[in-house]
Amino acid sequence: MSAQAFVGLRDIMVRRGILNDTRFMPAAEQLEIFLRVVAQANNYHSVCEFFQHSLETVSRNFNHVLQGILLLKDEYITLPDPTVPCHSHIKNNSNFYPYFKDILGAINGTHIPAIVSRQKQRRYRNRKDFISQNVMATISFD
Incomplete structure (x- = not known):
């Protein structure tokens, strides 16, 4: 993901109140944790080591961002039309x-x-x- 796309996604999620900076973790880091697990197939333990957060913190933030992505799906993901006849x-x-x-x-x-x-x-x-x-x-x- 390009830096511009990352910042754009972070800005959308912050603007909509899906992600917020917390006392110990900025919104960008929350999103980066999610993307490292999903896009780079890193496991939770390697992400914990990289960011120096507990397994519970990484898991909680991953699930929070995932729920936020699901809130955006209707706007950014188009599913195929099931009424289209067989090709x-x-x-x-x-x-x-x-x-x-x-x-x-x-x-x-x-x-x-x-x-x-x-x-x-x-x-x-x-x-x-x-x-x-x-x-x-x-x-x-x-």
Whole structure:
């Protein structure tokens, strides 16, 4: 996530009263904890170590931000229309129909090799031990 996108999301959540600076943790840190768990697949223990907070604090703040994200979902996430008829690519292919007649699209992910600075390489190293960016895309037949 770019710094501009991070600040934008934080500002939206603060403006709506979803996140607030607390005595011991600013709103930006609360959001960063959430994103480290979700986007970078860090476990709670590594996040606790990184931010020097207890497991209870990290868990509480993660869940608080998650509830806030759910409040924003209707405005920022568009779900597929279930009333759209079965796509002709599926309907006209006996290998696909009737097994995929209710499919609206597909999500697929891949790792794209990346070049990043040495300081960021640990964050981008995948399980096969090369530097990559995990890219997920949702597609339809159109």
